[in-house]
Amino acid sequence: MYVAVKGGERAIENAHAWLAEERRGDTSVMELSVPQIREQLALAVNRVMAEGSLYDPDLAALAIKQSRGDLIEAIFLIRAYRTTLPRFGASQPIDTANMTCDRRVSATFKDVPGGQILGPTFDYTHRLLDFKLAADGEVAQAPQREAAQAKVPHVTGFLNREGLIEEAPHDDTTPRDLTREPLEMPADRALRLQALARADEGFTLSMAYSTQRGYARNHAFVGELRIGDVVVEMDIPELGFAIDIGEITVTECETVNQFKGSKTEPPQFTRGYGLVFGQTERKAISMALVDRALRWEELGEDYVGAPAQDAEFVLYHSDNIQATGFLEHIKLPHYVDFQSELELVRKLRRDAGATPKQEANE
């Protein structure tokens, strides 16, 4: 018999009150402000914006504070908020060739036009804890040098000129949008890139790493990695022309991959692409490697059964909000489900146990 039960309201209220108190922590320690998180935990903010799929540093910082630093919980909050917003429209595709680069490195060409610009990177640090940060201290001003105003060209453009690398031909097909329709297979590249751009960083990193270790190996060079600001332009119907509606920081990674050629294509380099909100280079590189692995079919490569080649596996398991939602729901009450399982196991045991007992009686 099914018996509906109610209860727990007071326990839930009290749990939430205690959560608020624990979130605040020791009140003799100064409270963290949202602007402090936005400015000083910027890479956490960037990850929440990228995987929350909503560019708004203040909201992401608020979500990190509310979630006590649990970034997946923060991403959940951002995704939930995002669904409440009316959509004004879609931007014109951002032009990353016009990025003002904070960082721009190429692992394939030393003397690349525009130069190797390291930017504010952890690379080449010694990964030793810096105890000076534990004490209050002024930070020295970063050195400056006069900058050339020229726009920084994409590295793949140089290989394109020689015909050594596949082209990414311009087209203006309206992309499918997985926030508007369910993600269904087969997923074209535009849909895969959208899913990867908001995919969990850890999952994407592991998938990318698996390709490096030999599961669908597609030896990747970072042709170019760039981080910087791009303007976002949108057509405004009431004006009849497009205007900049903002400026965002993005990380872009283009990989250059070996390709032996196929029935239709001569040997040349192929490309993987990563583009992510914020300064998020581990994610952008991972995205480019996974994008390249998922392109096996259009490039006429063999399917070797590697996880990173399996679009359905990758795309249906890359979203940490879907994953955590399904995973964590199993801790919520399943009393009735379990009751029926219990009945079933008892019945099976009775059925199984009846025969030996009869045998023993004989």
Added chain:
Amino acid sequence: MKDTIDDINPRKEWLGTLAKSPEGRVGALLDQVMARPDFTWLRMPEIGSVMVRGRAGATGSPFNLGEVTVTRCSLRLADGTVGHGYVQGRRKACAEAAALVDALMQTENAADIRVAVLNVLEAERTEARTTRAAKAAATKVDFFTMVRGED
């Protein structure tokens, strides 16, 4: 080319400058120039999102990258001039100030607003960008070749 025509559209330029302005800056500069004129709302400030698109391989087919928050509004001055405000983020007061500036730029106040609001915003933006570009330039690698021992 369409871009060339857009590039010489001054309204497109100033609307872009207003959209990218820092929090509170448009309103503060506007209030230094003049008392705000009366207006009626055509569209109250509303917060929404715009889906940002990228291109596969930077130049190929478009894909949806993720959304950005945007606030917009439209208003009409007493003389009938219509102003539109679009700003990045959740900033209703900034959208209102931007729409007022857009409207005033179409009136006899245009010259004053140009000098005291738009030129200031552009100068501040240029300075911030120049400083950042200079810091990036200081991290540019100067390669040099080591002398080889066997020569």
